[in-house]
Amino acid sequence: MSSLNVKQEKNQAFAGYPLPPAHSNEIDLLSLMEVLWQAKRRIVATVFAFACVGLLLSILLPQKWTSQAIVTPAESVQWQDLERTLTALRVLDMEVNVDRESVFNLFIKKFSSPSLLEEYLRSSPYVMDQLKGAEIDEQDLHRAIVALSEKMKAVDSNASKKNETSLFTSWTLSFTAPTRGEAQKVLAGYIQYISGIVVKETMENIRNQLEIKTRYEQEKLAMDRVRLKNQLDANIQRLHYSLEIANAAGIKKPVYSNGQAVKDDPDFSISLGADGISRKLEIEKGVTDMAEINGDLRNRQYHVEQLAAMNVSDVKFTPFKYQLAPSLPVKKDGPGKMIIIVLAALIGGMMACGSVLLRHALVSRKMEHALAIDERLA
Known part of the structure; x- marks a missing residue:
């Protein structure tokens, strides 16, 4: 028997075997893509609807604008008038414990004081304008002020540099408000408010030290x-x-x-x-x-x-040096409008595709079930 006849007999033998059954758990991607393409109008409409909802949410969501200021200890040029007063006191053999670093630390301490912040906010036009015409009791006012005070922050700029030696002391002061102008105005006003308190307290401290020194020398002289x-x-x-x-x-x-x-x-x-x-x-x-x-x-x-x-008169000086004055925010906090719209559109697309595929799966299952019943009845 020739080799050609042997091959033909083998092919005929293979053809006699039945094809393996198709597994029900296999996914036909082309079929799914066809289903999605047929429902493209529904999917596009859903995506567009969700994008519109995202646009509406981006408009209605409360906006947050943060104004920032960066401050460092005052420089010697800013303390010329105060240094003249301190020099006159040192000539009289009086050591005054006042220096730029300690005054700056006092400024940061006062800035972080919740009681001073509450006192400022109670008298701030920003709070008064928001509560104008509203009937609010003291407890509700206190809660509103506490909520506002949480938006005022002071952060050490060198806190993240644990293993690095910082060349100078720097603090970042910030306040968050619904509008850009309010954020800048409240932050600048609070900084000036605390600065005035620090200047006043420093001058009172100098006068107290002078009074104590004078009284000590007088009593010692009398003795x-x-x-x-x-x-x-x-x-x-x-x-x-x-x-x-x-x-x-x-x-x-x-x-x-x-x-x-x-x-x-x-x-x-x-x-x-x-x-x-x-x-x-x-x-x-x-x-x-x-x-x-x-x-x-x-x-x-x-x-x-x-x-x-000796008479220590009031001297105007600044407890700090601005590296960045209270800024007018150019970008609001949180996700931008475009990001919200894109995320909403993606969610809409996924939900639309999922609903179409789920509906197709349910219809296919019903058809298979109906065919199975027909085969049994036939």
């Missing part, structure tokens, strides 16, 4: 006057005793003028003689002000007088 007066009284009494001893010894003139070597009494000196002791006693009794015979006391008295005459 030293009493000590010196007591010492003078003791010297006068000692001279009385020395005069009595000199008269008893018959020494009228200074003994060293006669070339005599006399070992003087360390407690009651008589070397001046009765005449010298009498004159010295007369002079010391005539002293009415201890500063007349004590140069150090006179200098201290002048120092106290200068401290008492």
Whole structure:
């Protein structure tokens, strides 16, 4: 038998086997694409409807605009007027604990104070305009102000740089409001409000330190006057005793003028003689002000007088330096309008395709079930 006949017999044998049955769990992508294409109008209409809903939501959703400001400690140029006052105080030997870093830290502390923020918002035209004409009790007002205060933030710009050494201190201040102008206006107003409080408190602190220093020096000077007066009284009494001893010894003139070597009494000196002791006693009794015979006391008295005459007037200075003034936001927070529309359209497309495929699957199942019943009845 030839090889050709063998091949033909093999092909005929293979043809006698039945084809494998199609699995019901296989997905025919082309069939699904055809189903979707047939329902294209419905899908497009659904996508368009969802896109319109997304556009409406993007318009109706509350807008959030955030104004930001970046501040650093004040520079020396900004403190020229204040430095003149501090220099005048340092000349009077008064150390004032005021520097740019500490004042800036005080500004950040006050800015983050919830009580000061609530106080500012209660008097702010921004809050008053929103509540104008509305009947609201104190509790509702407090809740509204607390909700607003959560939108005011102060963040250390160097907080994220844990392993890096920052070259300077910088803080980012921000406030979020429904409109751009309100966000900028409220942030700028609150910064100026806190700045005024810090300046006022700093000047009061300087005046308090000056008052404490003046009172301390005055009381210390008065105490030293009493000590010196007591010492003078003791010297006068000692001279009385020395005069009595000199008269008893018959020494009228200074003994060293006669070339005599006399070992003087360390407690009651008589070397001046009765005449010298009498004159010295007369002079010391005539002293009415201890500063007349004590140069150090006179200098201290002048120092106290200068401290008492020192008047620290209000000085305008800035506790910080703007690296970025309160900005007018150019982009609102959250997803943009186009993103919302695209997401809504995608959701609409997925829901439309899903509904079409689900409907097709239900119809196909019903048809298969009907065919199966017909086959059984046939």
